[in-house]
Amino acid sequence: MSKKAIVIGAGFAGLSAATSLADKGFEVTVLEKNTQAGGRARVFEQNGFTFDMGPSWYWMPDVFETYFGRFGKKPADYYNLVRLDPSYAVIFGPDDAVSLPAGIEKLQAVFDEMEPGAGRRLLDFLKQAAYKYDVGINQFVWKPSRRVSEFMSLQLLSDVLRLDVFQSFASHVRKYFSNERLLQLMEFPILFLGATPANTPAMYSLMNYAEISMGTWYPMGGMHEIVKAMVKLAEEKGVTVLLNHPVKQISVTNGIANKVETYQGTFEADVVVAGADYQHVDSQLLTPEYRNYDDRYWNSRVLAPSSLLFYLGIDKRVPRLQHHNLFFDEDFGLHALEIYEKPQWPTKPLFYVSAPSKTDPGVAPAGMENLFILIPVAPDLNDPDETRERYYNIVMERLEAYVGESIRDHVIFKRSYAHSNFMADYHAFRGNAYGLANTLRQTAILKPGLKNRKVNNLFYTGQLTVPGPGVPPSLISGLVVADEVAKEFG
Numbered sequence: 124m125s126k127k128a129i130v131i132g133a134g135f136a137g138l139s140a141a142t143s144l145a146d147k148g149f150e151v152t153v154l155e156k157n158t159q160a161g162g163r164a165r166v167f168e169q170n171g172f173t174f175d176m177g178p179s180w181y182w183m184p185d186v187f188e189t190y191f192g193r194f195g196k197k198p199a200d201y202y203n204l205v206r207l208d209p210s211y212a213v214i215f216g217p218d219d220a221v222s223l224p225a226g227i228e229k230l231q232a233v234f235d236e237m238e239p240g241a242g243r244r245l246l247d248f249l250k251q252a253a254y255k256y257d258v259g260i261n262q263f264v265w266k267p268s269r270r271v272s273e274f275m276s277l278q279l280l281s282d283v284l285r286l287d288v289f290q291s292f293a294s295h296v297r298k299y300f301s302n303e304r305l306l307q308l309m310e311f312p313i314l315f316l317g318a319t320p321a322n323t324p325a326m327y328s329l330m331n332y333a334e335i336s337m338g339t340w341y342p343m344g345g346m347h348e349i350v351k352a353m354v355k356l357a358e359e360k361g362v363t364v365l366l367n368h369p370v371k372q373i374s375v376t377n378g379i380a381n382k383v384e385t386y387q388g389t390f391e392a393d394v395v396v397a398g399a400d401y402q403h404v405d406s407q408l409l410t411p412e413y414r415n416y417d418d419r420y421w422n423s424r425v426l427a428p429s430s431l432l433f434y435l436g437i438d439k440r441v442p443r444l445q446h447h448n449l450f451f452d453e454d455f456g457l458h459a460l461e462i463y464e465k466p467q468w469p470t471k472p473l474f475y476v477s478a479p480s481k482t483d484p485g486v487a488p489a490g491m492e493n494l495f496i497l498i499p500v501a502p503d504l505n506d507p508d509e510t511r512e513r514y515y516n517i518v519m520e521r522l523e524a525y526v527g528e529s530i531r532d533h534v535i536f537k538r539s540y541a542h543s544n545f546m547a548d549y550h551a552f553r554g555n556a557y558g559l560a561n562t563l564r565q566t567a568i569l570k571p572g573l574k575n576r577k578v579n580n581l582f583y584t585g586q587l588t589v590p591g592p593g594v595p596p597s598l599i600s601g602l603v604v605a606d607e608v609a610k611e612f613g
């Protein structure tokens with residue numbers, strides 16, 4: 124008889140863990156709260172527009188190859204990936220923007236224009252970053268990080284030193300470049316990790332390698348195509364995905380989680396993998412004696428930012444926009460301060476606009492534009508409609524000044540999304556969007572552990588545990604936890 128594995132949550136990590144467990148012979152049921160799989164990467168359709176609700180940057184295509192490759196498949200079996208060129212535009216002011224081309228030589232020329240000699244130094248920087256990517260993505264992120272001893276091989280220890288774990292990204296990048304704009308370009312991918320460059324270890328220059336050398340990609344149809352592919356693969360492996368099944372309790376007897384209770388019924392388990400937000404599972408689905416961490420622990424964590432999002436359907440094309448547009452036209456330091464040091468609604472926010480209809484005619488009606496606007500903001504803020512509307516107008520003023528035409532008069536669909544939505548939809552701790560920040564003190568064994576210390580058959584996966592936030596890490600997290608489960612219960 125196969126052992127029964129219950130996976131809570133059908134986000135990337137839950138689906139990844141479920142598929143891998145089924146592949147290893149477990150009988151797997153995924154219990155998902157929402158009516159659609161994908162978690163933060165759900166999708167909705169309105170007025171002929173298809174809006175991806177969360178991730179929009181497809182980086183590290185090799186990780187997706189590895190994921191599908193584990194099961195004898197490749198991404199191309201499920202979706203059509205295109206490389207974006209230019210990769211993205213950075214806007215410094217209404218008449219001041221730079222496009223980042225996809226090829227390294229063209230990119231070097233852009234760097235040289237901003238700072239003489241910077242093109243050559245970019246190559247030096249990337250050489251180092253390539254090494255970090257190799258060690259970081261091919262070795263470190265695959266460690267379950269349950270014991271320090273996992274990192275004790277001589278090779279890995281010497282790698283750790285070469286990885287610049289103890290130097291900040293901000294000081295590392297300043298050894299190569301001094302032009303303020305170049306620094307912003309190089310620091311942008313770090314923002315994905317949820318902390319400031321000054322608080323992020325320099326080893327994360329691997330993100331620059333991912334972005335520049337491996338490229339920015341887009342799955343035609345949108346990011347949710349990845350989710351559809353994963354669900355299809357999971358079902359091919361025999362996984363049962365039950366939507367609209369919010370879990371209300373994990374029942375534990377003598378240190379063993381033997382039942383998972385939903386409003387629809389109770390599911391027996393030999394092993395449980397929780398892919399829902401870690402803090403929610405720990406604090407709300409378990410009785411206090413079985414929690415891995417107490418409130419003090421959670422309250423002392425540094426969360427990655429939350430976001431205020433707008434999904435807009437525009438009844439015309441907006442020629443000046445590219446697929447990805449970063450508005451760095453205000454002081455980054457002030458915005459960062461108001462996210463991390465003095466959490467509050469930002470005075471002058473930076474923001475990001477994605478227009479997937481630039482690449483994909485299928486996500487908007489003909490002659491129209493699909494816009495997704497993201498303003499990174501501190502977690503745990505109140506997000507009433509008036510506040511959302513105020514920020515809508517702040518960013519629209521700047522967006523319209525840049526594109527040189529009215530957009531607000533052409534909005535035929537508008538939906539906003541912020542903290543309270545993240546909490547209601549995903550049980551997100553303090554309304555976080557991307558889990559925990561990747562600071563040095565929240566890396567590897569210092570992250571919330573992937574196994575419960577008091578419940579022998581309860582494991583965690585997803586962006587709040589190892590290796591961290593982002594789509595590729597979430598896929599890896601699911602595979603890593605499935606390997607750990609199989610070692611103990613397979």
Ligand SMILES: Cc1cc2nc3c(=O)[nH]c(=O)nc-3n(C[C@H](O)[C@H](O)[C@H](O)COP(=O)(O)OP(=O)(O)OC[C@H]3O[C@@H](n4cnc5c(N)ncnc54)[C@H](O)[C@@H]3O)c2cc1C
Pocket residue numbers: 131132133134135136137154155156157160161162163164176177178179180181182368369370371398399400403430432497548549550556557584585586587591592593594595597
């Ligand atoms: C706005 C936004 C933009 C982003 N942009 C990018 C990007 O461009 N590129 C990138 O790589 N990453 C990006 N990310 C990060 C990436 O989307 C996440 O790291 C990743 O999707 C997290 O996956 P997960 O499986 O850990 O969690 P989730 O996607 O949150 O999945 C957890 C699932 O558990 C379910 N659940 C919760 N509670 C229960 C319960 N009690 N019972 C049953 N089910 C439950 C939830 O409904 C959810 O489906 C972005 C995230 C956001 C929010």
